[in-house]
Amino acid sequence: MQGRSRGAWLAGAAALGIVVLLAAAAPWIATADPLRTDLAGRLRPPGPGHPLGQDALGRDVLARLLFGARASLLVGGATVALSCALGAPLGLLAGYRGGWLDEAIGRVIDVLLAFPGLLLAIALAAVLGPSLRNVVLALSLLGWTGYARLARAEAAAARGCEFVTAATALGAGPLRIVVRHILPQAAPTLVVQATFGLCGAITAEAGLSFLGLGVPPPQPSWGSMLGEGREFLLVAPHLLLAPGTALAFTVLALQLLGDGLVARLGAPQDWQRGQ
Amino acid sequence: MMRRFVLRRLALVPFTLLGAALLVFAMLRLVPGDPVEIMLGESAAPADVAALRHDLGLDLPLPAQLARFLGRLARGDLGDSLAFHAPVARVIAARYPATLELALAALLLAVAGAVPVGALAATRPSSPLDRTARLVSLAGVCLPTFVVGPLLVLAFAIRLGWLPPSGRGGIAHLVLPAATLALGMAGILVRLARARVRAALAEDHVRTARAKGASPLRVLVCHALPSALPALLAVIALEAGALLGGAIIVETIFGWPGLGRLVVQAIAARDYPLVQGCVLAIAASYVAANAVGDLLHGALDPRLRDAGS
Numbered sequence: 001m002q003g004r005s006r007g008a009w010l011a012g013a014a015a016l017g018i019v020v021l022l023a024a025a026a027p028w029i030a031t032a033d034p035l036r037t038d039l040a041g042r043l044r045p046p047g048p049g050h051p052l053g054q055d056a057l058g059r060d061v062l063a064r065l066l067f068g069a070r071a072s073l074l075v076g077g078a079t080v081a082l083s084c085a086l087g088a089p090l091g092l093l094a095g096y097r098g099g100w101l102d103e104a105i106g107r108v109i110d111v112l113l114a115f116p117g118l119l120l121a122i123a124l125a126a127v128l129g130p131s132l133r134n135v136v137l138a139l140s141l142l143g144w145t146g147y148a149r150l151a152r153a154e155a156a157a158a159r160g161c162e163f164v165t166a167a168t169a170l171g172a173g174p175l176r177i178v179v180r181h182i183l184p185q186a187a188p189t190l191v192v193q194a195t196f197g198l199c200g201a202i203t204a205e206a207g208l209s210f211l212g213l214g215v216p217p218p219q220p221s222w223g224s225m226l227g228e229g230r231e232f233l234l235v236a237p238h239l240l241l242a243p244g245t246a247l248a249f250t251v252l253a254l255q256l257l258g259d260g261l262v263a264r265l266g267a268p269q270d271w272q273r274g275q
Numbered sequence: 276m277m278r279r280f281v282l283r284r285l286a287l288v289p290f291t292l293l294g295a296a297l298l299v300f301a302m303l304r305l306v307p308g309d310p311v312e313i314m315l316g317e318s319a320a321p322a323d324v325a326a327l328r329h330d331l332g333l334d335l336p337l338p339a340q341l342a343r344f345l346g347r348l349a350r351g352d353l354g355d356s357l358a359f360h361a362p363v364a365r366v367i368a369a370r371y372p373a374t375l376e377l378a379l380a381a382l383l384l385a386v387a388g389a390v391p392v393g394a395l396a397a398t399r400p401s402s403p404l405d406r407t408a409r410l411v412s413l414a415g416v417c418l419p420t421f422v423v424g425p426l427l428v429l430a431f432a433i434r435l436g437w438l439p440p441s442g443r444g445g446i447a448h449l450v451l452p453a454a455t456l457a458l459g460m461a462g463i464l465v466r467l468a469r470a471r472v473r474a475a476l477a478e479d480h481v482r483t484a485r486a487k488g489a490s491p492l493r494v495l496v497c498h499a500l501p502s503a504l505p506a507l508l509a510v511i512a513l514e515a516g517a518l519l520g521g522a523i524i525v526e527t528i529f530g531w532p533g534l535g536r537l538v539v540q541a542i543a544a545r546d547y548p549l550v551q552g553c554v555l556a557i558a559a560s561y562v563a564a565n566a567v568g569d570l571l572h573g574a575l576d577p578r579l580r581d582a583g584s
Contacts, residue, residue, distance in 0.1 A: 111294030116520030
């Protein structure tokens with residue numbers, strides 16, 4: 001079991017590394033400009049010069065795929081960073097302090113969780129208008145609650161522990177206790193949450209862009225490529241298959257990485273328990 | 276004890292709904308610029324702009340706007356849709372059954388498919404069946420609806436011609452969208468059913484049943500599954516609510532005339548009252564599904580009930 005989960009973890013990390021590398025090296029790998037249209041070559045299937053074919057405006061699909069990876073990773077990374085930067089301190093504070101603050105933060109989370117996943121992001125993105133920044137804001141609006149809940153639970157559990165009592169007795173202030181003593185306790189859980197959060201944010205960005213509410217055209221995004229490709233299913237299935245495969249590959253990488261981290265860091269997770 | 280648990284859980288519902296209403300109220304006020312001008316376009320007559328502004332209550336001070344919004348909401352008045360020229364509540368009521376039909380069909384498919392597979396996989400860990408179940412579940416989790424949906428259309432509607440690619444009608448129209456929507460939930464349920472049943476198979480009463488000579492099938496169906504069921508039901512109810520969110524994309528892919536497609540259309544038309552109404556309707560359904568899930572879990576699992584009170 002140990003060997004297999006280690007293998008999956010490494011495979012996930014390696015696959016994610018490949019995606020990051022391809023995104024970073026996009027300008028050097030892409031043989032064409034992702035925005036340059038070529039109406040004579042519209043909907044052309046994969047062939048020489050255009051390894052993954054051309055889209056409805058004759059743009060190079062490979063170039064759009066590579067630059068689209070940047071949008072996915074950028075939105076995903078920024079969403080995770082913002083959500084964690086917002087949620088973790090709030091959760092730690094709520095869990096350590098308790099009382100009315102804990103109650104208030106808990107209620108706000110309850111209300112935000114009354115909306116099914118994508119709905120709140122869709123509504124907010126619709127109101128603010130499509131842009132990379134607004135997608136990050138929309139996804140973080142719900143995203144921070146996950147970190148806050150986990151950090152809160154860790155802080156509340158640590159509050160009664162001996163090492164916290166000892167630190168308090170030695171005269172450490174609340175800030176020092178939370179940052180130096182409780183945060184390290186909560187870190188592994190937060191790292192796991194960040195991995196699955198990145199996965200969720202990348203999928204959600206693609207979903208928003210698919211609906212036309214994410215990355216504004218003509219900038220490439222896997223989601224908008226899928227949305228455009230859907231209209232040419234019969235004549236040009238490569239327009240759907242290329243971004244679909246890229247997205248599934250990235251999500252799979254993050255899932256494997258997340259599952260592996262769960263197994264390594266010892267957080268409880270149902271699937272691993274029976275192995 | 277049970278009554279207290281039910282009351283406590285139900286008391287959360289109006290509170291959450293009020294919070295959701297406040298958030299939806301804030302939404303329109305977050306629009307950068309003037310929402311009325313965005314809705315009507317720049318070439319609108321000043322008289323029309325003033326009339327709509329008055330109609331939406333945007334010419335009132337903020338507290339008065341909120342009071343008006345909540346007062347109308349309490350009476351079931353969600354305002355008027357600009358695109359449909361009809362009360363928002365009526366437009367939503369007309370589309371709601373389609374979404375409910377789709378979500379229920381997906382729920383049925385996911386549960387009927389995933390729970391038996393997960394339970395069987397639990398009885399034979401590391402067997403080919405278990406490995407297949409694990410792979411399928413991973414695929415369900417990793418493949419977003421907007422990748423699976425168009426692929427299913429390509430395969431079953433365009434290439435094979437077995438099923439209609441879009442629209443709502445009989446059972447045939449329901450198959451592809453329901454299957455697409457069900458896949459993600461099925462992926463989660465296979466994992467969960469497998470883990471829960473496996474844990475249940477190790478429990479003392481199940482071991483006793485086995486020692487007394489019960490057949491493996493009987494042990495699984497009569498002893499292990501009932502023990503695993505409460506936790507499963509809670510997740511099923513939660514995921515049933517999540518299907519409503521997934522329906523937004525699935526309905527768009529398959530041209531399904533439900534609430535999800537309506538909200539996307541309303542956004543495209545800048546019909547903000549309709550967007551607000553749809554968001555509230557979906558959130559309310561989600562809150563209801565979650566409450567039902569928690570209550571079912573509490574009713575079936577006394578441990579949770581006692582801990583909660």
